Amino acid sequence: xxxxxxxxxxxxxLLDELRKEFxxxxxxxxxxxxxxxxxxSVAEIKLGxxxxxxxxxxxxxxxxxxxYRYSTEGGGLxxxxxxxxxxxxxxxxxxxxxxxxxxxxxxFLQEPVDRYYTLRREKTVIIGISCTAVCPECFCSAYGxxxxxxxxxxxxxxxxxxxxxxxxxxxxxKELVARYQEFFEDQVAGVAEAKEARKETLSGQxxxxxxxxGLPAKLGSLFDHPYWEExxxxxxxxxxxxxxxxxxxxxxxxxxCRGFEGKxxxxxxxxxxxxxxxxxxxxxxxxxxxxxxxxxFFHKLKYNHDRYAIEGCVGCGRCVALCPVNIDIRExxxxxxxxxx
Amino acid sequence: xKELTESLRQEASRLLREGVEVxxxxxxxxxxxxxxxxxxxxxxxxxxxxxxxxxxxxxxxxLVRFPDKRTAVVVKGCDGGAVSRLAEERHLDRExxxxxxxxxxxxxxxxxxxxxxPPATRIEAVEERGNTYVLHTxxxxxxxxxxxxxxxxxxxxxxxNPVGVDLLLGKEAMPVADPERDPLEGVKAVEALPAGEKAAxxxxxxxxxxxxxxxxxxxxxxxxxxxxxEQAVPGWQQGAMWVEKAKNLPDSYHYHLIxxxxxxxxxxxxxxxxxxxxxxxxxxxxxxxxxxxxxxLFGGAxxxxxxxxCAYAPDDPDQFA
Numbered sequence: 032x033x034x035x036x037x038x039x040x041x042x043x044x045l046l047d048e049l050r051k052e053f054x055x056x057x058x059x060x061x062x063x064x065x066x067x068x069x070x071x072s073v074a075e076i077k078l079g080x081x082x083x084x085x086x087x088x089x090x091x092x093x094x095x096x097x098x099y100r101y102s103t104e105g106g107g108l109x110x111x112x113x114x115x116x117x118x119x120x121x122x123x124x125x126x127x128x129x130x131x132x133x134x135x136x137x138x139f140l141q142e143p144v145d146r147y148y149t150l151r152r153e154k155t156v157i158i159g160i161s162c163t164a165v166c167p168e169c170f171c172s173a174y175g176x177x178x179x180x181x182x183x184x185x186x187x188x189x190x191x192x193x194x195x196x197x198x199x200x201x202x203x204x205k206e207l208v209a210r211y212q213e214f215f216e217d218q219v220a221g222v223a224e225a226k227e228a229r230k231e232t233l234s235g236q237x238x239x240x241x242x243x244x245g246l247p248a249k250l251g252s253l254f255d256h257p258y259w260e261e262x263x264x265x266x267x268x269x270x271x272x273x274x275x276x277x278x279x280x281x282x283x284x285x286x287x288c289r290g291f292e293g294k295x296x297x298x299x300x301x302x303x304x305x306x307x308x309x310x311x312x313x314x315x316x317x318x319x320x321x322x323x324x325x326x327x328f329f330h331k332l333k334y335n336h337d338r339y340a341i342e343g344c345v346g347c348g349r350c351v352a353l354c355p356v357n358i359d360i361r362e363x364x365x366x367x368x369x370x371x372x
Numbered sequence: 373x374k375e376l377t378e379s380l381r382q383e384a385s386r387l388l389r390e391g392v393e394v395x396x397x398x399x400x401x402x403x404x405x406x407x408x409x410x411x412x413x414x415x416x417x418x419x420x421x422x423x424x425x426x427x428x429x430x431x432x433x434x435l436v437r438f439p440d441k442r443t444a445v446v447v448k449g450c451d452g453g454a455v456s457r458l459a460e461e462r463h464l465d466r467e468x469x470x471x472x473x474x475x476x477x478x479x480x481x482x483x484x485x486x487x488x489x490p491p492a493t494r495i496e497a498v499e500e501r502g503n504t505y506v507l508h509t510x511x512x513x514x515x516x517x518x519x520x521x522x523x524x525x526x527x528x529x530x531x532x533n534p535v536g537v538d539l540l541l542g543k544e545a546m547p548v549a550d551p552e553r554d555p556l557e558g559v560k561a562v563e564a565l566p567a568g569e570k571a572a573x574x575x576x577x578x579x580x581x582x583x584x585x586x587x588x589x590x591x592x593x594x595x596x597x598x599x600x601x602e603q604a605v606p607g608w609q610q611g612a613m614w615v616e617k618a619k620n621l622p623d624s625y626h627y628h629l630i631x632x633x634x635x636x637x638x639x640x641x642x643x644x645x646x647x648x649x650x651x652x653x654x655x656x657x658x659x660x661x662x663x664x665x666x667x668x669l670f671g672g673a674x675x676x677x678x679x680x681x682c683a684y685a686p687d688d689p690d691q692f693a
Binding site: 066264271306 | 401402403404406407408409410411429434437486491492576577580582583584585586588589590602616617618619620647648650651652
């Protein structure tokens with residue numbers, strides 16, 4: 032791994048240069064909420080810590096995405112694929128969200144690969160950023176993620192005093208740093224140590240310690256436990272937890288047709304919705320809310336692990352922070368681990 | 373607030389012994405300065421019930437999930453209207469429900485509390501001292517003056533004491549409404565915007581709608597068993613889809629405006645839609661605007677419990693259609 036330095040005052044000029052060559056997607060603030068959006072000027076970028084409401088997965092897997100258009104004008108059938116991706120830089124991704132890309136990759140890059148996802152993934156350079164604070168809902172450490180870890184990024188920045196320590200982690204990252212080398216300086220002694228010290232400090236700030244050992248196996252024996260019905264009593268059945276989850280990846284495919292023209296698109300789906308996996312016959316294998324809620328936790332905490340050998344949760348805490356009725360996945364994990372079979 | 377919580381537990385335990393099958397109230401939440409809906413089914417579970425200025429949820433909508441059970445529900449003044457509304461619309465069998473009213477001195481805005489409390493400080497007790505809530509913690513007392521720290525809806529609330537309840541606990545709450553504050557301040561500010569800015573405002577807030585439908589799910593006036601927006605008939609079947617499932621600005625407008633019109637005259641002003649919204653869409657602006665128009669149009673007309681939009685009189689001077 033190559034390591035460089037970037038002076039703080041050079042970050043925005045660097046991003047401004049990148050913006051000329053790439054579509055720059057970065058955290059922006061709107062009414063005190065953070066979102067990852069394409070920016071036209073680096074002045075829009077909100078630097079610093081803080082968790083976006085919607086995770087950056089939407090850059091690779093948009094909430095709504097057109098797959099193709101069709102026309103049946105004159106009795107024929109014309110299909111027009113709408114596959115497109117611009118070279119982009121995705122800036123300011125925190126360690127939990129960096130891990131989420133690995134979770135999504137396991138799903139979308141398995142054979143047959145999802146071309147829409149792959150194309151965006153290939154054309155995007157990811158610049159990660161270390162956390163400088165731990166939110167009360169954060170629990171990434173449960174999944175072995177450190178708040179200063181850059182795994183999953185092409186280039187990773189960690190704020191250390193007046194500089195960013197720059198870790199160049201992939202060939203894509205190397206290419207980017209080489210191309211904009213005038214912005215970077217050589218690593219100096221003490222910076223890497225300071226980053227490690229930050230890791231120690233932040234690790235002590237998690238308010239809730241979560242242990243996930245043996246969870247997938249344990250859950251296997253609890254499918255019919257009354258706990259799920261009990262938990263679902265307060266669940267509203269809304270889509271917040273799934274839509275703000277960096278690893279949720281269920282989607283629905285629908286057509287919209289006007290006369291002879293139409294388009295097929297896919298969009299995020301949520302397992303808490305009443306029409307989730309509703310069959311054409313009218314049968315729904317998860318007709319009750321508790322079954323749908325159970326599905327969410329099984330998917331996060333068991334199915335993903337069993338299918339792809341990677342945990343389905345990254346401990347970002349978004350669902351914990353935003354659930355209107357305080358369904359707290361950390362508490363679910365602790366309860367499940369303590370339940371008798 | 374210890375006494376109120378105590379009497380709540382006692383009454384809940386008694387009701388559960390006397391045949392109530394589900395008692396819907398609040399329990400402490402897992403996060404700092406939070407509470408959560410709680411469902412007690414056995415008398416001993418009543419010990420988990422609490423009431424404090426974090427019990428912001430309107431629990432009334434949960435009643436429709438238990439049509440065949442004898443239930444009891446805790447309501448604040450702003451929640452209570454939803455019980456009579458749903459009973460009037462025959463979604464609830466009022467005979468089966470024991471409505472337990474709690475006087476409310478206002479709910480604290482959680483964000484403001486978190487901004488002032490040191491992180492990870494456990495709140496041990498909440499005391500209401502006139503116009504201030506005092507949070508007792510291991511690190512000492514933290515006073516929160518109501519005027520500066522209550523949720524927006526509470527600052528203009530005149531329903532501190534619930535009406536139409538079967539059981540009223542605690543002592544009468546003193547009104548907290550700031551008489552100088554206009555409840556329609558926000559609505560008037562948007563009305564006063566030039567057309568272009570008004571459009572930009574709604575574009576911005578609806579533009580970030582995730583269509584998670586939390587505002588619908590939590591709303592006691594959204595009582596349809598199947599929502600018009602949930603008829604999943606795809607386009608190729610030439611079905612009538614009111615909004616595309618895909619997120620886009622025109623459909624988000626459509627969803628929110630239709631929803632506001634569906635609950636017009638039926639919204640009881642609990643502001644839960646706005647509280648649950650993960651992207652903070654100021655939905656109460658729409659609800660208040662419609663309430664204001666209804667008041668201007670029909671304010672003087674005699675109305676039943678169902679409100680002027682549901683009232684019908686054979687001698688109505690206007691045609692029905």
